[in-house]
Amino acid sequence: MKKLIKFSDFLTDVYFKNRKDLAETTKSNLHSYFKNRLDFYNKRMLFINKKDILTWLEKENNSYNSHRMNNNLYYIFEFAKTHKYIFKNPCEKLKVKASNKAGKIFTKVEIEKILSYTKQNCDKLYRACLLALYGGLRRAEICGLKWSEVNTKSCEIIISGQIVRVDAKPPHFTEILKTESSHRKIQFPKFVIDELLLLKDNDVYVIGGFKYSFLDPMYITTKFRWVLDWLGLEHRRFHDLRHTNASILFEQGVNQKLISTRLGHAKMSTTIDVYTHLLNVQQEEANIALQKYLQ
Template identity: 30%
Template sequence: MITGSIQPKNGKYYAVLNLYDHTGKRRPKWVSTGYTVKGNKKKAQEVLNELIRRYSAQLPPSKRGQPACTRTVDMTLLDFLQEWLSTRKPHIQPTTYHNYSKMIEGRVADCFGPQKTLLIELNYHQLDDFYNSIRKDGCCENSVVKYHAMLKMALDYAIRKEYIQINAADRAVEKPSRKNRYKPSYYSRDELNRMLQTVTDDVLYIPILLAAYYGLRRSEVLGVRWTSIDFEKKTIAIEHKVIDGSAAGQEGLLLMDEMKTKSSRRTLPLLPTPERILLEAKARQEEHRRVCRKGYNAKYLEYVCVDSLGNLLSPAFLSAHFSYLLKKHGLPHIRFHDLRHTCASLLVAEGVDMKRIQLWLGHSNFSTTADIYAHLDFASKRDTGAVIGNLLDKVKPEEKQCDMP
């Protein structure tokens, strides 16, 4: 239960709220009503009543009959977000944690830090202003989507903890929508074959081959190890990844067994061409190690994508050198990740159903695959057209209804 009173100070009325810390000690909060003392007592009282109502509405039902605790009432939005993020750290990818940290310590802190915005006082008007400030800075709508998603998730946690009762992100008028969804580029079968034939002697040949045949993500390509390949059972397991430490606020490369999603961990058939080329690469690596001796990096012996001295290829090098290769050989520009999309587009064009493509790519759900590639599903559209065509073509002329005069 929150109580309070109005008190004069320096010629103005202040609303004084009776708040208490977790020990039960009174911690009054003074809020200016904006009214001078002379002739404004009634208006100041109305401000106090509104503050009491607002603060009381945010208290969890179990605490409304008790003194209001400053632990939940006087917590700033930034302090709360740091608490929330610490609880999420064990459950999210290091890169996601790093991105959330930068978002909170950057734009969110710049907007809500100077005013020391309280969690309990946050409203949808403030969020609308925050979203619009991102847009005014020239950022795309997808940037706004990311901030909105993070804040909504955090405020949902605040409700579960009974810090607040209403999620302001749910009420934001300017709620963002992912309007500018990225449209991936694709290589045709001829373009892809031309690339594969052109780069056979390059250090990126194996990464390109794996991405093209299996639709692997960049981190998954670099994470392929010899122990993941069973040449007897003819399988290749996608169960490890390599990312730049800088993406997670760390130095060097991060070698991780934790995949992007549960579905990302998958076992695929070892196809004849990749098998032959991988066996050749394995023999070549062993020869390089024999020739270089101590000059060969023995730290990454189990990895497939290494250079001639045994150094593991980095994600940054892979992307930069891939662009260089395309320009050097006059090939259309695409991102390395677009090899994954190219793999999927070729499967779609050959009539492979979306569910099988989902499993091949390791998407966490069917809708992700369908959203990205449904517009390419020409085969199913032809089949659907054939069905409706056959049905209607069987209608006899005498069965057709004539137009009314």
């Protein structure tokens, strides 16, 4: 009977099978997150209520990640409601106040420490940091970057693939990116390209791996965490280097459309939503500038 299906079964056997538009990596990430973080993961769909959602959000401290996952839950339950698995969407009209969506960015001093240490002690991570800081590349995109996509003369890099892990399977290269807009071309400072060439260790991939010809994204995650601990810096994700890149561009007054394009966001509204706090600062600066000029 439809109404007796568990959330776990509905997610894998119904929702994912019907959402052909979702990338396999997205499905894998959602499944892993929900399985490990939702107390109601094995609860029957019909009996999941707003209290369950609020309890989970409180447990997650209303972080940006929980805010994002709550949006995913909304669409999952809405799908269930449309197909008569439930009567009401427990996420409906649920206002979630999320923390800073862009995460915690790194300061200039912290960046200098990270780059200095990794250059001397772990050059693979050093190159990954350069690509994230100067190009805003995602971790999987960095690992999947091939020399064939690097124009050493114009210093342009084409993002056309990534390394992904689906469930417990070994990582592999795929040309399927997060969104169509993730296929993009980014120009880098010449010194970044020079550093990549100087430390070249693979004829196919820009950063060679250990077990595989490419670098495993998990290596970046674990090694970056270790480096932060060694340097005595506050724990943040490697992904926050990407946010740092975008934050610097915003603070320097770079065109919002260009920033969105460089980040590979599907919609400009995504960029604006994530970096609203920076846009508010720019609004204030614009008002001050206008007032100063007109008075």
